[in-house]
């Protein structure tokens with residue numbers, strides 16, 4: 001999902017008369033205008049590098065484990081005993097009452113012998129019946145988990161059961177970051193509805209085995225809405241059926257693995273724009289669903305998707321879902337990576353920082369970032385929400401690579417440096433597993449910086465990019481943990497990355513490179529790093545590249561006297577700190 005910006009509102013504004021405010025502003029602007037650009041430059045220079053990157057003294061604590069998160073986050077025997085192969089979701093949405101009703105038939109493979117399984121559905125939903133082979137089953141509920149008693153089922157058996165349910169689903173307080181249904185109206189005052197689930201879990205509106213590691217191989221999404229409205233979901237639209245009483249059923253089918261939170265419905269007065277995307281020697285269909293009055297602007301604006309897909313296939317290999325299509329779907333919130341139906345709510349604007357999110361004015365952040373998730377998140381899915389940096393870090397680094405693809409490496413560094421300001425270092429990116437803990441936060445900007453740092457450690461772009469693409473291709477439609485990323489890159493590059501991952505992913509602190517220069521020598525060492533951390537760093541010595549291999553003891557290299565030395569901290573996520581105590585003859589020049 002999109003990176004969250006915090007909003008700041010002035011509390012003084014209502015107290016000041018508007019015209020008075022205007023007059024004061026004019027005086028203020030006249031007073032400072034002379035120095036304005038200089039101030040801005042100084043300010044930017046001050047924040048460009050290290051000052052914006054710190055290791056705060058106090059660590060942030062991970063959330064306390066609640067009973068709900070224990071049930072949602074862990075994989076006890078009642079969940080391990082089955083592996084979902086197919087969901088057949090059938091729902092009617094009452095747009096006026098804001099309720100849903102229907103059933104989901106879950107087909108699964110029994111992995112172990114069992115007589116009880118856990119399926120998940122929000123406790124605010126009413127279960128009418130759970131049936132298996134035309135028999136009603138007994139069940140108990142605890143938080144959002146439902147424990148269902150079955151007759152003995154043996155390992156290796158394929159079985160299906162159906163949950164009939166209804167209810168008033170949660171209204172999203174702040175989609176896509178705080179999930180639920182989004183009951184909106186468009187500019188013409190007509191109903192415009194969507195749903196988001198990442199973080200909260202899809203079981204807030206449909207019953208499923210709600211753990212990120214279990215994806216069905218396929219899913220039917222059959223949604224009935226009032227005729228006149230259109231419902232767009234993931235996959236292919238197989239059929240549109242008039243079911244009487246002024247209602248229409250939209251039958252979508254996803255013929256690929258999909259994680260639960262990627263399932264959505266988007267209901268509105270859509271126009272359908274057909275486009276084509278040329279990539280890897282083939283021509284594919286792309287379809288854009290936008291509110292009818294946005295057709296003209298979207299037809300132009302979404303042309304960018306062609307370049308985005310081409311660039312991403314260049315870096316990460318084939319888009320995995322051509323069979324299910326590539327769709328952009330206008331939604332009444334910012335955007336979300338819903339597989340093959342990427343939702344877009346970014347206003348079709350450029351160079352408008354008030355609301356739209358654009359990169360250098362002309363790259364639409366939402367089209368780019370959410371499409372990046374088709375590789376990172378949708379194709380390759382994290383094994384646990386604690387590992388969600390695999391979605392967001394690689395997703396954010398995709399933005400950087402796209403800037404590099406279009407505008408070159410130097411501008412991509414400029415873009416990346418802007419992202420350094422948002423790094424918190426208050427807790428390790430990979431937090432506790434099995435607790436339904438979603439490791440957002442530093443997953444985005446720090447995650448991207450870690451991948452960029454890894455690129456610099458490998459110090460061979462051809463090898464880095466072939467490994468990156470290899471990882472995306474070899475793990476396509478798969479589930480990975482952080483350790484799988486580490487091991488893959490270690491193996492392909494022949495670099496032991498254990499300490500690198502321990503430092504950057506499993507610890508919160510960014511290492512500090514301490515250095516000092518005197519009499520034709522450059523002294524350096526790591527501080528604030530984990531034991532054994534030995535990441536190499538490239539320097540520019542009179543513009544000539546030198547690689548150093550710092551440890552925690554002070555070491556040195558010979559350099560020309562009075563050489564200009566630059567630590568390439570635009571290639572490494574490090575804090576750099578000049579420390580004269582490293583110089584020989586200083587009381588503290590030994591190790592710390």
Ligand SMILES: [Zn+2]
Nearest residue numbers: 001002392395
């Ligand atoms: Zn994202």
